[in-house]
Amino acid sequence: MGVPGSEAAGRTRASLVQQGTRNGPAVSDRATEGLADGAAVEVSHLRKTYGSLVAVDDVSFSVAEGEIFGILGPNGAGKTTTVECAIGLRRPDAGAIRLLGLDPQAKPDEVHEVVGVQLQASALPPRLRVGEILDMYRSFYRHPADVSELMEGLGLTAKRRDYYRALSGGQRQRLSIALALVGQPKVAVLDEMTTGLDPRARRDTWDLIEGVRERGVTIVLVTHFMEEAERLCDRVALIDNGRVVAMDTPAGLADRARGGKTVRFLPSAPFDERLLTDLPEVTRVEREGQYVTVTGTGELANAVIISLHAAGIVARDLQLDSSNLEDAFVRLTGRPLDTERASGGSGTEGATS
Amino acid sequence: MTTLAQPRQLLLDPRRRAAFGSLLLNEARLTWRRPVVLVTGLAIPVGLLILFGELPSFRQTPPGLGGLTLFDVYVPVLLVFGLAMLALLGLPMPLASYRELGVLRRLSTTPVPPSWLLAAEATVQMTAAVIEVAAIIIVSIVAFGAPAPKSTGGIVVASALAIAAMVPVGLLIAALASTANAASVIGRLAFFPLMFFAGLWLPRALMPHVLHDIANYTPLGAAAQAIQDSMLTGFPPVTPLLTLAAYAVVFAVVAARLFRWE
Numbered sequence: 001m002g003v004p005g006s007e008a009a010g011r012t013r014a015s016l017v018q019q020g021t022r023n024g025p026a027v028s029d030r031a032t033e034g035l036a037d038g039a040a041v042e043v044s045h046l047r048k049t050y051g052s053l054v055a056v057d058d059v060s061f062s063v064a065e066g067e068i069f070g071i072l073g074p075n076g077a078g079k080t081t082t083v084e085c086a087i088g089l090r091r092p093d094a095g096a097i098r099l100l101g102l103d104p105q106a107k108p109d110e111v112h113e114v115v116g117v118q119l120q121a122s123a124l125p126p127r128l129r130v131g132e133i134l135d136m137y138r139s140f141y142r143h144p145a146d147v148s149e150l151m152e153g154l155g156l157t158a159k160r161r162d163y164y165r166a167l168s169g170g171q172r173q174r175l176s177i178a179l180a181l182v183g184q185p186k187v188a189v190l191d192e193m194t195t196g197l198d199p200r201a202r203r204d205t206w207d208l209i210e211g212v213r214e215r216g217v218t219i220v221l222v223t224h225f226m227e228e229a230e231r232l233c234d235r236v237a238l239i240d241n242g243r244v245v246a247m248d249t250p251a252g253l254a255d256r257a258r259g260g261k262t263v264r265f266l267p268s269a270p271f272d273e274r275l276l277t278d279l280p281e282v283t284r285v286e287r288e289g290q291y292v293t294v295t296g297t298g299e300l301a302n303a304v305i306i307s308l309h310a311a312g313i314v315a316r317d318l319q320l321d322s323s324n325l326e327d328a329f330v331r332l333t334g335r336p337l338d339t340e341r342a343s344g345g346s347g348t349e350g351a352t353s
Numbered sequence: 354m355t356t357l358a359q360p361r362q363l364l365l366d367p368r369r370r371a372a373f374g375s376l377l378l379n380e381a382r383l384t385w386r387r388p389v390v391l392v393t394g395l396a397i398p399v400g401l402l403i404l405f406g407e408l409p410s411f412r413q414t415p416p417g418l419g420g421l422t423l424f425d426v427y428v429p430v431l432l433v434f435g436l437a438m439l440a441l442l443g444l445p446m447p448l449a450s451y452r453e454l455g456v457l458r459r460l461s462t463t464p465v466p467p468s469w470l471l472a473a474e475a476t477v478q479m480t481a482a483v484i485e486v487a488a489i490i491i492v493s494i495v496a497f498g499a500p501a502p503k504s505t506g507g508i509v510v511a512s513a514l515a516i517a518a519m520v521p522v523g524l525l526i527a528a529l530a531s532t533a534n535a536a537s538v539i540g541r542l543a544f545f546p547l548m549f550f551a552g553l554w555l556p557r558a559l560m561p562h563v564l565h566d567i568a569n570y571t572p573l574g575a576a577a578q579a580i581q582d583s584m585l586t587g588f589p590p591v592t593p594l595l596t597l598a599a600y601a602v603v604f605a606v607v608a609a610r611l612f613r614w615e
Contacts, residue, residue: 135375
């Protein structure tokens with residue numbers, strides 16, 4: 001804690017605004033300095049090619065201890081390759097990686113002891129029982145978690161004696177998360193962890209992840225669910241064509257996407273526009289018939305309502321519109337992020353992204 | 354290829370021993386629950402032995418067999434049958450499926466390298482092979498009055514070399530096959546010619562001279578010869594043993610070069 005990007009700082013948008021563009025990827029200051037210690041995950045100028053295909057062009061980011069860091073991007077953007085390099089599964093062509101100060105290529109055993117990984121498209125033997133699988137993976141680690149507790153937290157207790165092949169997609173996914181956490185890792189890397197889960201199971205998983213973070217675990221989350229990134233992530237890196245397009249808090253990215261939020265209302269009485277334009281949160285005030293549309297940033301709605309209230313005006317028929325990460329992605333890359341879901345989502349990215 | 358990581362470390366560190374033990378336990382469970390390998394590698398050769406033992410024609414001593422009964426001739430052949438099935442199907446099928454399912458990939462994110470899973474699988478299959486060898490010999494003696502092997506040491510050495518020659522072939526199949534089904538098909542295709550030279554369809558003694566000479570320099574032909582000698586005359590001559598050892602080395606080098614974890 002106490003380093004840039006730590007949980008406290010990570011939630012303060014102003015401290016982290018990055019000027020990322022296609023030509024100059026947003027790179028954390030720390031990463032450009034080279035590899036500094038203190039961060040849980042340090043990726044610096046990572047590059048990985050498969051033949052002539054450039055999977056990861058130039059990716060840098062730094063994840064502070066205790067942070068939930070999201071990696072977002074469309075299919076083939078290089079997300080999976082980035083995390084596979086980060087955990088030592090693949091050898092980068094260029095760049096440096098440190099996990100808790102360790103080089104995963106040089107010290108794979110030590111890295112694997114403290115980093116739990118949930119890979120997408122990774123199944124298990126059909127005729128092993130849930131309990132047998134967890135007990136086996138538990139035996140791999142020096143300081144394993146309590147299997148019963150872990151199963152309880154993931155809603156797998158009733159499935160302990162079931163064969164893997166009898167599990168639903170959601171149950172398999174939860175077992176996969178359990179395997180990533182069974183070694184009580186300091187860093188958990190979760191690739192598309194809620195893909196294939198129904199909305200309720202997804203929310204349960206989010207609760208679990210927040211619980212894991214409260215125990216001080218740093219989490220790197222690869223996802224294409226906006227809601228997931230907005231709910232869980234302290235910061236998000238948008239990756240496109242093997243580069244970091246932008247990196248910020250989810251709210252910060254969303255604000256930048258359309259120049260902020262809008263508040264639309266019907267004033268109970270005429271008022272001087274300067275009442276609102278003087279507010280630091282407000283960037284623009286427009287009138288459309290009787291309606292007033294205010295564009296701005298930060299706690300815009302509160303500021304507008306309080307200010308109107310002080311002048312004895314009620315904002316009727318109030319509508320709030322805040323842009324989200326999805327808008328941010330479209331704005332920053334020129335295409336929707338959602339194509340991934342339309343093309344079948346997880347499992348297709350595999351080795352080539 | 355990742356080497357079988359630090360065997361000394363494996364034996365000395367109790368935690369790593371426990372990790373290997375739990376891999377071994379689950380591989381044994383899977384072998385039991387997916388019985389195709391135990392059926393083809395254990396039940397079929399022992400079943401054939403019992404069938405042949407009950408057939409009166411196998412009790413006769415046809416000309417050309419040097420006074421041996423057909424049953425005597427088939428005991429080593431069926432012994433080799435089981436070893437071949439375990440190595441050609443038992444080993445590569447699960448390994449190919451683990452690669453296909455991503456089990457090896459997931460394992461490579463843990464402190465336990467995927468090579469340990471390979472070692473655990475090989476241990477299970479070799480244990481099954483030892484049981485198969487013992488079962489064939491014991492059934493032939495107890496149920497059908499065959500004479501006890503002349504050289505137990507010869508059986509042990511010949512079986513061990515046969516396993517050592519065939520296990521890398523299994524790994525080679527696992528390297529070539531991208532799925533468990535493909536491994537099964539390749540394993541069966543390799544089984545037939547290899548077992549032909551071991552004398553499964555035509556006893557080696559009845560083969561034409563040229564064929565017989567060729568057979569003696571194939572892995573399973575050499576294995577059948579060495580085991581038959583151990584059973585009937587004594588410790589086998591050096592030629593079939595060296596043949597098996599040479600195959601073991603060559604196949605191991607090729608398998609190590611071609612085997613891939615992903």
